Amino acid sequence: MYKYNAFDEAFLAERNAQFRAQVERRIDGSLTEDEFKPLRLMNGVYLQLHAYMLRVAIPYGTLNSAQMRQLALLAEKWDKGYGHFTTRQNIQYNWPKLPDIPDMLDALGEVGLHAIQTSGNTIRNTTADHFAGAAADELTDPRPYAELIRQWSTDHPEFQFLGRKFKIGITGSPNDRAVVKAHDVGLRMVEKDGEIGFEVIVGGGLGRTPMVGKVIRDFLPQPDLLPYLESVLSVYNVLGRRDNKYKARIKITVQENGIDKIRELVEARFEERRHEFDGTDQALLAEIKTHFAAPQFRSGDTSAFDATYSADPVFRAWADTNLAAHRQADHAIVTVSIKAHGQTPGDASGGQMRVLADLAEEFGYDELRISHQQNVILPHVHKSDLPAVHARLKDHGLATANVGLISDIIACPGMDYCALATARSIPVAQEIATRFDDLKLEHDIGHLQIKISGCINACGHHHVAHIGILGLDRAGVENYQITLGGDATETAAIGKRTGPGFAYDEIVPAVERLVETYLAIRTSEEETFLETYRRLGMEPFKTALYPEAQKKVA
Amino acid sequence: MARAFTPKVITANDLLEGDVIYFTAEDTWTRELSEAELITDEAVAPLRLLDAEKQNIKIVGAYLADAQAGPNGPEPTHFREDFRRKGPSNYSHGKQEAFANV
Ligand code: HEM
Ligand code: SF4
Numbered sequence: 019m020y021k022y023n024a025f026d027e028a029f030l031a032e033r034n035a036q037f038r039a040q041v042e043r044r045i046d047g048s049l050t051e052d053e054f055k056p057l058r059l060m061n062g063v064y065l066q067l068h069a070y071m072l073r074v075a076i077p078y079g080t081l082n083s084a085q086m087r088q089l090a091l092l093a094e095k096w097d098k099g100y101g102h103f104t105t106r107q108n109i110q111y112n113w114p115k116l117p118d119i120p121d122m123l124d125a126l127g128e129v130g131l132h133a134i135q136t137s138g139n140t141i142r143n144t145t146a147d148h149f150a151g152a153a154a155d156e157l158t159d160p161r162p163y164a165e166l167i168r169q170w171s172t173d174h175p176e177f178q179f180l181g182r183k184f185k186i187g188i189t190g191s192p193n194d195r196a197v198v199k200a201h202d203v204g205l206r207m208v209e210k211d212g213e214i215g216f217e218v219i220v221g222g223g224l225g226r227t228p229m230v231g232k233v234i235r236d237f238l239p240q241p242d243l244l245p246y247l248e249s250v251l252s253v254y255n256v257l258g259r260r261d262n263k264y265k266a267r268i269k270i271t272v273q274e275n276g277i278d279k280i281r282e283l284v285e286a287r288f289e290e291r292r293h294e295f296d297g298t299d300q301a302l303l304a305e306i307k308t309h310f311a312a313p314q315f316r317s318g319d320t321s322a323f324d325a326t327y328s329a330d331p332v333f334r335a336w337a338d339t340n341l342a343a344h345r346q347a348d349h350a351i352v353t354v355s356i357k358a359h360g361q362t363p364g365d366a367s368g369g370q371m372r373v374l375a376d377l378a379e380e381f382g383y384d385e386l387r388i389s390h391q392q393n394v395i396l397p398h399v400h401k402s403d404l405p406a407v408h409a410r411l412k413d414h415g416l417a418t419a420n421v422g423l424i425s426d427i428i429a430c431p432g433m434d435y436c437a438l439a440t441a442r443s444i445p446v447a448q449e450i451a452t453r454f455d456d457l458k459l460e461h462d463i464g465h466l467q468i469k470i471s472g473c474i475n476a477c478g479h480h481h482v483a484h485i486g487i488l489g490l491d492r493a494g495v496e497n498y499q500i501t502l503g504g505d506a507t508e509t510a511a512i513g514k515r516t517g518p519g520f521a522y523d524e525i526v527p528a529v530e531r532l533v534e535t536y537l538a539i540r541t542s543e544e545e546t547f548l549e550t551y552r553r554l555g556m557e558p559f560k561t562a563l564y565p566e567a568q569k570k571v572a
Numbered sequence: 573m574a575r576a577f578t579p580k581v582i583t584a585n586d587l588l589e590g591d592v593i594y595f596t597a598e599d600t601w602t603r604e605l606s607e608a609e610l611i612t613d614e615a616v617a618p619l620r621l622l623d624a625e626k627q628n629i630k631i632v633g634a635y636l637a638d639a640q641a642g643p644n645g646p647e648p649t650h651f652r653e654d655f656r657r658k659g660p661s662n663y664s665h666g667k668q669e670a671f672a673n674v
Contacts, residue, residue: 067655
């Protein structure tokens with residue numbers, strides 16, 4: 019994994035010292051809040067409903083055990099004993115006190131973590147496929163490119179004051195697990211004539227005007243990545259609107275100007291820019307790649323796995339849902355669900371973080387990942403170690419066998435924490451998970467993604483959920499709109515609204531009616547909810563959701 | 573037609589702790605909504621907000637929030653202010669934690 023060099027360390031230490039001084043000056047009254055707010059946001063410090071919030075970047079979702087232990091330390095020393103993993107592969111602390119935050123940042127700096135560019139109109143933390151470097155279907159590890167982007171974009175003078183935030187997502191596999199089509203720029207590794215390059219997608223985004231990104235370049239050779247990205251950003255910097263915050267994201271620039279015009283401008287700019295790159299970036303990339311060399315995978319007999327798999331039904335259920343194919347046939351990728359039924363999606367206690375760190379160290383080549391689905395991944399585990407890993411997870415409430423199932427819900431913090439929220443999302447997620455666990459239906463239902471946002475900003479990705487839930491404030495009462503048919507993969511789609519929303523106490527029964535309908539009309543157990551929706555459309559689900567309206571029509 | 577004025581309290585977050593605070597009739601800050609000053613005069617509200625903002629050195633983001641008179645002082649009228657008064661619903665953290673400890 020990437021190791022900071024002396025320059026990176028000095029940069030981070032200086033940044034932290036600067037911020038410490040800024041906090042002191044805010045506290046002693048030399049800075050007003052108006053002056054201080056942009057400074058704290060640049061360092062990941064928000065003010066939420068009940069307290070400050072510190073957002074820590076987990077670059078491309080990759081952590082080692084020492085870093086995970088440090089996250090646990092922060093949770094226990096300066097927060098309320100837990101942290102919240104988010105859809106942007108960050109961790110958020112919900113209860114820090116302002117005078118403590120500089121110490122928290124220093125503690126993060128000790129393990130090479132920081133909160134820079136987790137906020138503001140800059141290039142944000144580049145998110146990556148959480149199976150990067152491990153997946154069987156991967157062409158090449160995307161993380162060196164994500165790191166290259168991070169080094170290039172951090173404090174890049176041209177891109178500190180963009181029209182709006184700018185998010186880049188990258189996947190090294192044609193199967194998109196990083197929702198790259200919902201990013202300002204999405205990079206999908208593809209192969210052409212034996213060469214690996216990028217499909218470049220631009221103008222995706224969620225929020226109040228959700229859009230699936232459009233392909234601007236179907237094949238970009240790897241060495242052209244930075245000059246091409248600079249060209250996209252530079253066109254955006256000139257054309258992007260600054261008169262209206264809601265029209266400032268590149269998705270609107272693309273929509274208003276058309277992808278063809280944007281492509282033309284970007285290609286023209288690219289012709290100029292590429293000559294300014296003298297190969298330094300490629301040398302840097304080569305150096306970065308050495309940090310991401312795959313571990314020396316051990317080989318060995320996997321019969322222990324097979325024996326437990328056939329003997330232990332609990333292990334088998336977990337293995338069936340929570341394991342994914344590793345590029346080494348005798349290894350597996352373990353997704354540890356941070357979604358125990360009834361718990362807050364994405365919350366892990368300090369103790370759980372330490373268990374995960376220990377497991378990574380003992381069984382997982384010291385590697386951990388955070389997924390945008392708010393789960394934790396042990397990317398490389400030899401199959402013979404899986405029974406031991408599972409047993410330890412079970413002891414700490416981490417062995418829930420629900421990855422990809424109805425209770426594996428993404429939920430934003432919503433009105434329980436977020437100052438922008440119009441309704442709660444966490445308790446809705448908790449109740450849906452508990453309800454379907456009680457019904458013992460979830461394995462029968464199969465793959466189904468529910469995602470919940472507490473306002474139109476869509477941090478919970480509800481637009482790309484099979485069943486999306488959006489919490490709104492309707493005349494002072496929480497009200498939940500449902501969308502169906504969203505898709506977060508390479509076949510990305512924005513879900514469609516079913517109709518009027520539901521009150522807080524009606525939303526879980528409404529979801530239950532949707533699922534009952536699906537179970538009744540699917541052609542077989544193999545047909546997923548999304549496939550049924552695609553085959554039959556909205557009507558049968560609408561009938562189930564709004565029986566009264568149907569009666570009136572009849 | 574202008575909407576009828578509804579009673580207000582002034583609320584903000586504490587600079588150091590970040591938690592929710594309310595402005596009292598004595599120009600001090602309290603952690604209890606019930607101890608806040610309930611402003612019923614539309615003309616007075618913006619002036620009291622200015623008074624509150626004089627203390628910007630130790631508070632963040634003061635604003636006027638709807639409230640109503642209750643038996644023990646002001647009460648929220650909207651669920652957002654109700655959450656701010658108590659804390660999140662997924663854990664017993666925030667102000668409700670302190671209530672539990674008394
Ligand atoms: C203090 C809490 C938060 C604030 C103030 C906040 C603010 C926002 C805003 C204003 C937008 C809309 C941007 C636009 O449409 O231009 C947005 C989008 C988004 N946020 Fe958040 N957010 C918060 C928490 C989170 C959390 C916890 C996550 C991850 C779970 C997250 C991930 C995202 C994502 C994925 C989007 C949509 C993608 C896009 O940018 O188009 N945010 N956020
Ligand atoms: S979707 Fe809205 S409520 Fe949820 S975290 Fe984002 S800004 Fe807050």
